[in-house]
Amino acid sequence: MRGYISKTRRWRLLVPLALIAIALAACSGSATGLSTVGGSVKAGGSSGDGTGPVAVSGTEAAVPADTTGAVPVTGGPDGATVPSDLLIIKTGTLALRVGGIDAATDQASAKIAALGGYVSGSQRSGDGESAVATVTYRIPAAHWDDALVALRGVADKVVAEQTQSAEVTGQVLDLGARIANLQATERALQTIMDRAIKISDVLDVQNQLTGVRGQIEQLETQKKHLEEQSAFGTLDVTYGLETVAVVAAQQGYDPAGEVDRATASLVQVGQALATAGIWFAILWLPVILVLGVLAVIAFFVVRRVRRSRPDRPTGPIVPTATA
Numbered sequence: 224m225r226g227y228i229s230k231t232r233r234w235r236l237l238v239p240l241a242l243i244a245i246a247l248a249a250c251s252g253s254a255t256g257l258s259t260v261g262g263s264v265k266a267g268g269s270s271g272d273g274t275g276p277v278a279v280s281g282t283e284a285a286v287p288a289d290t291t292g293a294v295p296v297t298g299g300p301d302g303a304t305v306p307s308d309l310l311i312i313k314t315g316t317l318a319l320r321v322g323g324i325d326a327a328t329d330q331a332s333a334k335i336a337a338l339g340g341y342v343s344g345s346q347r348s349g350d351g352e353s354a355v356a357t358v359t360y361r362i363p364a365a366h367w368d369d370a371l372v373a374l375r376g377v378a379d380k381v382v383a384e385q386t387q388s389a390e391v392t393g394q395v396l397d398l399g400a401r402i403a404n405l406q407a408t409e410r411a412l413q414t415i416m417d418r419a420i421k422i423s424d425v426l427d428v429q430n431q432l433t434g435v436r437g438q439i440e441q442l443e444t445q446k447k448h449l450e451e452q453s454a455f456g457t458l459d460v461t462y463g464l465e466t467v468a469v470v471a472a473q474q475g476y477d478p479a480g481e482v483d484r485a486t487a488s489l490v491q492v493g494q495a496l497a498t499a500g501i502w503f504a505i506l507w508l509p510v511i512l513v514l515g516v517l518a519v520i521a522f523f524v525v526r527r528v529r530r531s532r533p534d535r536p537t538g539p540i541v542p543t544a545t546a
Contacts, residue, residue: 310395310449313367313456315386319378324356324462327377331358331460334373338366340455355463361455374460391449398446405439 321327324347332342340362347356362370375381409432416428 308392309390310392310453311364312389312391312449312452313362313364313386314389315371315456315458316383317371317374317381317458317460318383319374319460319462320380320382320464321378321462322464324354324464327462328356328358331360331374331377331462334377335360335362335370338370338373339363340366340370343457352464355461357459357461360458360460362458364454364456367456370458374458378462391453395446395449395453398442398449402439402442402446405435405442409435409439 319327328345335341340360342358343361344359345357347354349355360370371384371386412428412432412435416425416432419425419428
C-alpha cells in the first residue's frame, strides 16, 4: 500500500514538471523565430524569396508578402496604387494640326511601332489646305500615356483631345465563371452519354451537348474580345492643316445616325398607334357596340310605353249642370 502511495506521489510530481518543460520548450522555440539586429526585427526562417515576412526597421511593422499574385503598380489618380491585374479598355480621339500630313503620319506611325503598337486603319480626304487624314492606332495599355505624349510631339498644336476608360475586370471574371460551370456541365453530359444505351437517350444528350458547347464558344469569344480590347487601346488621330478643327467638328456630326434615330422614333410612334388601334378594336369597340344596342333597345321600349298610355285631357274640367 505504501509503495502504491509513493508511486502516486511520484506521478503527481512528474506531471507538473512535464507541463513546465513543454511550456519552456515552446517559449524557446518562439524566441528563436525572431532575432533583433540593430533595432530591426527579422523573421527567422525566411529564405529571402518573398514567401515569408519582410524585415523592416525602425517603427515600421513587419508586412507579409502578397501571395495572391497581383502586383501593385503605381499610376493611379494622385499617385494611388492600382492593381496590375485590372482589365481596362482605353479609347480616345486626337485632333492635331500639323505642318505636313505625310511627314506627321510617318513619324507618328514610327513612334507607335516603337511602343509596340500598330496602325489598324486609316483614311484620307481633301486636297491642299483641306487635306485631312484619320489614322486608327492600337496601342498597348501599358504604353498608352507614352503614346499620347509621342503623338502630341508630332503636332504643331493639339486642337482637341478626348480619352475614355472602362473597366471590364468584373465582366471577364463573370464570363470565366460561367464558362467553367458550362464546361462542368459538358463533362457531366459526356459521362451520361458514354453510359447511355438507347439511341433516343444518346440523341437527347447529344442535343444538350451541342447547346452547351455553343454557349461555351460564345462566352469564350466575348471573354477573348474583352481581353484583347483591354490589352490594346484604340486611338483615332486626325491630322490636318488649318482646317482640322472644322473637320473634327464635322466628324462629330453623323447624318446617318440622325436618320436612324429619326426612323426609330417614327417606328415607335407607329407602334404606339397600332397598339392603341388593337386595344380599341379588341376591347373598346365591343363595349361601345353593346352599349349602343342597349341604348337603342331602351329607346324603343320607352317609346312603346308612352304610346300605350291613354291621352290625358289638357284643359280644365267643367262640371255639368243637372236638371
